[in-house]
Amino acid sequence: MTKLRLLLTASAVALALGAATSAQAARGSDGELKILYWQAVSILNPYLSGGTKDLHGSSMVIEPLARYDEKGNMVPKLVDEIPTIENGGVSKDLKSITWKLSKGIKWSDGTDFTADDVVFTADYCLAPDGGCQQRAYFSDVTKVEAIDPLTVKITFGVPKPFPYGPFVGSQSPILQKAQFKDCMGAKAPECTDANFHPHGTGPFRVTEFKPNDVISFEANPYYRVADEPHFATAVLKGGGDAASAARAVLETGEYDYAWNLQVEPEILAQMAQAGKGVIVSSFGTQVERLEVNPYDASAAAGDARSTKQAGPNPALSDPAVRKALSIAIDRDLLVEAGYGEAGKATCNFVPAPDIYASTANDWCLKQDIASANKLLDDAGWVMGSDGVRTKGDARLSLIFQTSTNSVRQGSQALIKQMWQQIGVETELRNTDPSVFFGGDPASPDTFQKFYSDIEMYTNNFDGTDPEKYLAGRMCDKIPSPENGWLGENISRYCDPAYDKLAAKLAGTGKLADRAKIAKEMNDMLIEAGTMIPLIHRGDVSARAATLDGVRMNSWDSQLWNVASWSRKK
Amino acid sequence: MLNYTLRRLMFAIPTLLVISFIIFALLDLAPNDPTGNLPLTIPPEVREQIRQSLGLGDPFLIRYAKWLHQFFVNEPLNILSQITGADIFESADRLRIRSWATRSPVVDLIVQRMPQTLWVVGMSYVVGILIAIPIGIISAHKQYSIFDQLGTFISMVGFSVPTFFTGVLLIVIFSVKLHWFPSIYDTNHEVTDWSSFVFQIRQMFLPVMVLALYNTSQISRFVRASMLENLNQDYVRTARAKGVKEKTILLVHVLRNSLIPVVTVIALGVPTVFSGAIITEQIFRVNGLGQLLITSIQGGDIPVVQTLTFIFAVLIVLFNLIADVLYGILDPRIRYD
Helix, strand or coil, rough: HHHHHHHHHHCCCCCCCHHHHCCCCCCCCCEEEEEEEEECCCCCCCCCCCCCCHHHHHCCCCCCEECCCCCCCCCCHHHHHHHCCCCCCCCCCCCCCEECCCCCECCCCCCEECCHHHHHHHHHCCCCCCCCCCHHCCCCCCEEEEECEEEEEECCCCCCCCCCCCCCCCCCCCHHHHCCCCCCHHHHHHHHHHHHCCCCCCCCCEEEECCEEEEEECCCCCCCCCCCCCEEEEEEEEEECCCHHHHHHHHCCCCEEEECCCCHHHHHHHHCCCEEEEEEEEEEEEEEEEECCCCCHHHHHHHHCHHHHHHHHCCCCCCHHHHHHHHHHCCCHHHHHHHHHHHHEECCCCCCCHHHHCCCCHHHHHHHHHHHHHHHHHCCEEEECCCEEEEEEEEEEEEEEECCCCCHHHHHHHHHHHHHHHCCCCEEECCCCHHHCCCCCCCCCCCCCCCCEEEEEEEECCCCCCCHHCCCCCCHHCCCHHHHCCCCCCCCCCCHHHHHHHHHHHCCHHHHHHHHHHHHHHHHHCCHHHEEEEEEEEEEEEEEEEEECCCCCCCCCCCCCCCHHEEEE | HHHHHHHHHHHHHHHHHHHHHHHHHHHCCCCCCCCCCCCCCCHHHHHHHHHHHHHCCCCHHHHHHHHHHHHHHHHHHHHHHHCCCCCCCCCCCCCCCCCCCCCCEHHHHHHHHHHHHCCCHHHHHHHHHHHHHHHHHHHHHHHCHHHHHHHHHHHHHHHHHCCHHHHHHHHHHHHCCCCCCCCCCCCCCCCCCHHHHHHHHHHHHHHHHHHHHHHHHHHHHEEEHHHHHCCCCCCHHHHHHHHCHHHHHHHHHHHHHHHHHHHHHHHHHHHHHHHHHCCHHHHHCCCCCHHHHHHHHHHCHHHHHHHHHHHHHHHHHHHHHHHHHHHHHHHHCCCCC
C-alpha cells in the first residue's frame, strides 16, 4: 500500500515537473515579479501625471497603439501594422493618419476594445481645464474620428511629416471610454478610482494601488497573447533612494528589477560583484550639456538681466571663448567620474537615433588645453598675474549654475579645474531641482531665467523624431519677461537661417532628407557655440540574474515588454 | 481642572488658526513648483495649463480660504458620513483636499499611511521606553558604576549618531551579509497566522531597532536625572532611617516620584510618533507618514504638505495640553485652578 502510494506520488511529481518545464512559457507560470522604483508611482493615468515613474507604472496596464522597441523602431501593439505613406495609412498631403485596430482585442474587464476608446482618449486630453500633461502629443490635431469600430482617423491642421505623436509611446496610451467618460476636463482629478485602477489592454491589471508606495498587479486574463504574461502577479514598490534600490537587486536579491540607478559607477560595480543581479543600460537622446548665455547675466543689468536688452555677455559673446571652453573639457574624465556605463562623450545636441547623429563636431571629443590657450591668446585675452585672462574691462570669470545632485556637483568641480588651466575663473552654484526646473516666474533661480553665465542640465526628446526638439531653439522660443519666461530656447540662440531650416524640416516627409536637415541644424548650434554638449547619457537599471527577457529601452517605458519577461528555469 | 482644560482648548483655536496661516504662507512663498519634477520634454505652455488646473491661478487668500473650508468643513463632514454610512451631506459633490501628485484626497492618503507609521515608529517608542526606564533606574542607583558609564556612553552614541548611518549600517550587516532580516518593508503584508506574524516581526525589527536606540538614549537620560534628584530628597533618608528595604525605596517611593517629569516628556514625544521618522522610513521603505511628507515636499505637492504639517501642529498643541493635565493628575501638589 505504502509502496503504491509512493509510486503514485512519484509519478505525480514527475508529471508535475514535466508539465512545468513544457509549460515554461504559459501565462502566469512564473510566480511573482518584484519591481523596485525608488521614486514611487503616484497615479496610473499618464494624462494627469507626466512623471517618468508614472508613465512606466501605467505601461504595465494601459497601452498605446504602437510602442518603440529598444532600437527606437515602432512596433505595432493594438494595430496590425504601422501606417505609412507607402501603405496608404498616411495621406499624401501629410495631414492625416489612419490606424487600423487589430481584431479581437479586449479590455481587462472583458469588453471589446474599439475605435471609440481611441477617439475618447483624444477628447479626454483635449478637454479644457483638465490640465492634460500630454497635450503636446496632440498638438495640431484638429479631429480624431472613428471611421468604423476598428478604424481611427487623425487629422492635423498642418502637414505632419512625423504623424506618430498621438497614441504612440508610453506617453499617450488609450483609456477605456466606459471607465473615464464621466472624468472629462475639470472632473478628471476626481475620478480617483479610475486613475488608480485603470482598465487596460496590457499584460497586467491592478489589484491594489497604494499611491506613492506600492502597486499590486495580476496577469490580465484577457491579454491578447495567450501565453503572456509569464508572471502571475507583480508588485511595483516605490520609495527610498537609488543606492539602496541597487542593493536590493544586486546584493540582497530581494527584488527582480530596479529602475534608474544613478549611483556612482564604482559603487554599482562593487555591488554587482555579489552576482545576484546584472546591470543593464541603454541610450536614448539625453544629453548633459552646458548652455552658454550670450547676454549679460550680471546683477548690474537689473530687470533686463539675461535678455537681449542687457547687452552681450562680456566674455561669452566672443566665439573664441566659447570654442576654447568646449575643447578644454575632458569629457571622458567626466564620464568616468560620474556616469560609468551610463554615459559617453558627445559633441551633439541630437546624439541619436543614428541617422540623426552628426559626426561633424567630433573635434570636441579630445581635450586640447594647448589649442584652447592659443585660441584665447589669438583673440586678445591676456593672462593676468592671478591666472585669469582679461581683455579690456572684461574678465574671464564665469558663474556656473546647475541643479543640486552629487554627480553634477562632481562634474562642476572637474570642469572648474579644467577651465582654470586656460585662465578661466569659475564660481560654482547649485539650486534645488524643484526650484531650478520649477519654472516659477517669481524665482530668480530657474533655468529659464538663466541668471548665470553657464548652466548645466540634461534634456532630451521623447520618441525618435527630433523636429520639435530642434524647433525649440528658434528665435521665438527664447524665454523673456514678455512671455513669462516660458520657452525652450534656454541659450537664447537666434539665427534666421536656423529658423528657416526648422520650417523646412516641418515640411519634409522623406526620412533621409529629414535626417540631413536635422544634422545641419545640430551642426549650426554646435558651431555657434550656443551650447557645449558634454555627455550622451543613458539609463541604468539592474535586473536579477534569474530574470529573462529584459530588453532595456530608452525610447519607451523600461517595462515596455514586461509581458515577455520570465523566470530563468 | 475641567475649567482649566476648557480654557486651554479655547486658546488653542486661535493658535492653530495662526499656525495654519503661517504654514500656508511659508509654503506659498517657498520657490518650488508642482511641475518641477516633470520631464523637461513637457513644454512650458502645457506646464502653465497644469498649474492653472491645480488652482494655482487663484490669489493667495482665496486659496487659503478654500483650504480652510475644505479642512474644517468638508473633510469632517465626509468622515461623519463615512461613519454613519449615510450620504446625508451629499458628500459626493463636496470638494475635498486633493494631492497634486496622486489627485486623490489627502485624508485618504493619511489614513492609508497611518498603520505603517504607528506600527513601526510607535513600536520603537514603546520599545525605547521599556528599555530606557530600567537602564535609567540602574544607572541612577549605581551612579558612576561601570554600568552607568557604559549606559552613558551608549546613550551618547545613540543620541549623536544619525539614523541614516545606523540604518544603513544595520542593513549592510543584517540584510546584505547575514540575510537575517529584509531591508525593504512590505506594506502589503497582512498578519493572518503565526508565520506571517513572524515575518512581520522580522521586517519591523531593523527600523524599530534603529529608532528605539535613539528613543532609549533620550528617555534613559531623563529617567536617570530624575531618579538622582529624588534619591537625595529627605523622604528617601526618612524611609531608609525607618529601615525600609532599598528595593522598596527605589521601585516604590523614588520611581513613582521620578516618573512624573518623565511621563510629561513621553507625552510630549507622542506627536513625533505620528509625524513618522522621515529618514528611517525612507531607508527601509516603510512608506508611512514621514515618507509621505518628504516626497510631497520634494514634489511640491503643497496640499499634502499643508495638511500633514497642520495635523502635526494640532497633535503638538493637544499633547502639550495632555502633558499639563497629566502632570496635575500625577502630582497632587500641582493645581491649575
